Amino acid sequence: MQFIKPDVNINFISKRKIAFTISIAMILASIISLAMHKGPKYGIDFAGGTQILIKFHSSVNIDKIKAGLANIDLGKSSVQLFGDKKDNEYRIMADSSNQKAQGLSMEIKKALESSTGEKVQIRSFEMVGPQVGKDLREKALFAMFYALLFITIYISGRFELKWMLSGVMAAALMGAVYLFSVFGLSIASIIPGALIVAIVLFWFLELKYAMGAIVALLHDIMITVGIFSVFDKEFSLPIIAALLTIIGYSLNDTIIVFDRIRENIKKGQNKPLQDIVNQSINETLSRTILTSITTLAVLIALYSLGGSIINDFAFAMIIGVVTGTYSSIYVASPILLAWQQKG
């Protein structure tokens, strides 16, 4: 069986302007959505607060839950249905992270049982203090930043033998970020700044492959974060794990195309780079699509059957796999041609 015939020859590169327009529009939409929502929507992992999952044996009216909660001192709180309606599971969120209330979950159980007249099961109770939330936020940003830098060192080294150059550059960037953070600048402003500096440096040092990879990765992350924002979904620790996995996956795709480009350049065919890039994308197209299909298949299984807790993780991964596949064809590879047009 074959989806893609061996002699396939789609001219991807000629459509790169259209692709760039689509990508830029998507990224702009992400930024606009983020601006409208006043930044990403943080779950309790990052914002701090209290989150309680409860389950009733039979269906209850959500207003009765709210009435029950009004009797206890929770601060600002909200109640939502969690997962399928037939499961009768609800999620209670409260702003406060009250450390003094040691028996809060018991209190909530009692209050809700008296207001709804139903047995309540406390499924989970999570409280994150504001300082912990802030620490986790910073750690998450650092993790993304380091992952990106290490990967670019590896790519520059493997594809252009520029181990030293990229290593020194990455070390300098890390040092600069560290210095700025010591001087008390907020991590949230340093790291985007450092990434922009990194891209500018890649451009002038002509680290083509690293540049292609990092732009594609940022593209995937931005769009995933943007779609999350559009759907008003929350960022939690597992979502950061998903984003880092997307980085790994998207890069996987990108590197396979890059590898083929490098191989075809070595063959010394006297073709313009543009044609070599296009040929390489076509040659690897079958694999790109097959792997995306199998990965998407398991992710969809996870999304629909894995339960509410893992739901958002699977959702993020699905977006990431789709954008990752797209970006390795339409973003990473065309960027290799950017220097050609400059010169």
Next chain:
Amino acid sequence: MLKNLSLRLIFIFVVIFVAFIYVIPSFNNKIWPHNKINLGLDLQGGMHLVLEVETQKAVDRTLERMAQEIKNSLKKEHVRRVFVDIGKNNKILIKTSDKKQINLVEDILDKEFRELQLLSKSSFDETIQIEMELPGKQATYIKRLATEQALETIRNRIDQFGVSEPDIRLQGEQRILIQLPGIKDTKRAKQLIGKTALLEFKLIDEVHDISKALKGNVPRGSVLLYQYANDSGTNRSHKTPYLVKKRALLTGAYLTNSKVQIDSYNEPYVTIDFDKKGARLFAKITEENVHKRLAIVLDNKIYSAPSINEKISGGAARITGNFTTEQAHDLAIVLRAGALPAPVNIIEERTVGPSLGSDSINKGLFSMLVGGVIVIIFMAVYYKGAGLIANLALILNIVLIAGGLAMLQATLTLPGIAGIILTIGMAVDANVLIFERIREEIHIGKSLRSAVDAGYTRATLTILDANITTLIAALVLFQFGTGPIKGFAVTLSLGVIASMFSALLVTRLIFDYFLVNRKIKKLSI
């Protein structure tokens, strides 16, 4: 790599065999090596706590003690009209309006309190004021010590409380991470862990008027504390104020043992035994203060304030205060384990009930099964015979991941299960790469043997490159991660390594077997 067919065969079988050996105990843990796959708190239920130690309080407490020691020394040397106090900014203040005394004070400070750092010496009108504090290095040392002691104390308490396989460790400079799998009564556990348990014996101030103190006029050297009582009959609680001396005559530091006893009314109470020095001190205190009232104070709450009838030697005392049996039991534990050097706050708590945990496992495994079956059918249909080889590799992969988890004693979490599911999708990637390459080589007219050879050699480098970058992301994730995320990073890394092993070595071996030994002429791919 390993060119010789039989050598490769042996290597592969050893790896698979070891993986199987490690997988089996997860189903029946009586079998050696007994390494079960650890389930994370999100899967088996339990409580995860992060405590922050208020280390500054330990520094403050040391400073208070030193101020008291300065007072004692001055008294011993008969230096009068000198006031020693702790200022608002947590510094020791020494004030006197008697210029002659200042030299004596400085002598004592130089001789006995060298560790204190002089901040300022000023004279204002007739008063001379000296301001001192602990040097930064000393304060840092006290803080570090406080955190380490708190960790030890909490570990003792939890051990005595009886939780199976607790995980207690330092996190950063002043945080303690506690994981208690399978714990049911979380409120009780938190009270047990979070209690400072500073036990003090203080005299009741019977000279001053308590009603004046209640109006805000607390005399120097005394402090207002309360006794809390719950009346289970009327379900009401009330508190009684007491005016007690600030200075503690004796603390729980001299305690050797603490037990729960039941009195003749069937009410539980807690007994405490002092060591030799404590017993001597206790005897001296009771002897000097017969007919006065001695308050037993725990964490600034008065439990009882009996009058001393006679000298008590033997070094035993009892704490009463209408406890439930559980409360008395827990109090005895915290007294035995000792006081925390500084108060702790719970800054993060995650509790997962057992029902949610088992639901997560079931749903996770079910989606893994469904996802796996879809991929297996797809591969078999798309690549036919070669697809079956890839499927074999896929199943092998899962065994290898499970074996790796058990061998490394890593923790399987819900995101970890997601990681395995993801690897199922991505693991076939290595085989897809190889098969596509082989198809390409066959398409340009190579012989079967050389097509397979070329397919593997060409694809190997690509597979390595692609997987190493995923490994980089996974390692960063592991570094950054807390509990569940670490579990994800581990399964993802194991998955990547396992898929490289199975694609580059195992499927290769099977192909070689068919091509060399069976000499097949047509490849089903």
